[in-house]
Amino acid sequence: MKTPILFASGLAALIAMQGAAAAQSRDGDFQLPQSCLSNSAGAPMAMDHSAMGHGQMHGGDGSMPATAETGTAGHAGHADSGTAQPEAPEHVRENMRLMAITMSAMEQGMANENADIAFACGMIAHHQAAIDMAEVQLRYGTDGKMRDLAQEIIEAQTGEIETMKAWLQSRTD
Numbered sequence: 051m052k053t054p055i056l057f058a059s060g061l062a063a064l065i066a067m068q069g070a071a072a073a074q075s076r077d078g079d080f081q082l083p084q085s086c087l088s089n090s091a092g093a094p095m096a097m098d099h100s101a102m103g104h105g106q107m108h109g110g111d112g113s114m115p116a117t118a119e120t121g122t123a124g125h126a127g128h129a130d131s132g133t134a135q136p137e138a139p140e141h142v143r144e145n146m147r148l149m150a151i152t153m154s155a156m157e158q159g160m161a162n163e164n165a166d167i168a169f170a171c172g173m174i175a176h177h178q179a180a181i182d183m184a185e186v187q188l189r190y191g192t193d194g195k196m197r198d199l200a201q202e203i204i205e206a207q208t209g210e211i212e213t214m215k216a217w218l219q220s221r222t223d
Contacts (some may be wrong), residue, residue, distance in 0.1 A: 080151050080178055085218045086159045086171035141190040145183055152179040167221070170214040177207040177214075 138146075152175045159171025184200035184207075191197055 080155060080175070082155050082159050082171055082174060083215055083218050085167065085222050086162060086174070089163045089167070139190075141186050144186050144189075148182040148186070149179060152176070152182065167218065170218055174211050174214050177211050180207050181211075 136143075156172050156175035156179070159175050160168045162168040162171055181204050184203040187196055187200040188204075191200065
């Protein structure tokens with residue numbers, strides 16, 4: 051009876067390591083498709099997150115308050131805060147580092163002049179952020195239900211990213 055349990059435990063560890071390797075292999079490499087980078091309506095503006103339920107994290111007007119760490123306000127401060135405090139748990143530091151990469155790409159993609167392209171481009175980065183978070187969950191999380199959900203998220207979001215990339219590609223053919 052111990053052999054199947056040990057095998058299952060080893061398989062789960064291998065899957066978790068593969069997820070972590072995938073997250074590490076793309077560190078800093080995430081890029082939007084080229085069609086997301088053309089026809090931009092200009093530099094992305096600081097986003098108003100006041101309606102997004104971020105609560106105390108932002109000022110009442112949706113802007114980020116300046117901090118001693120970043121010395122900046124607005125969404126630029128949000129991107130700069132992609133590094134968590136050194137005493138934060140490793141999963142927090144990893145999530146924050148990966149989020150800084152995809153947050154910038156999401157804002158860039160949403161700046162496209164075409165609403166359909168802006169949606170697809172912003173969602174590609176948004177879905178990649180969800181995949182990153184799920185991979186961190188698989189690496190550090192222990193709850194079976196959350197690990198199963200993380201795997202489902204990876205599969206679903208990966209498929210949706212491919213659908214959006216194919217749609218973008220079809221517009222440039």
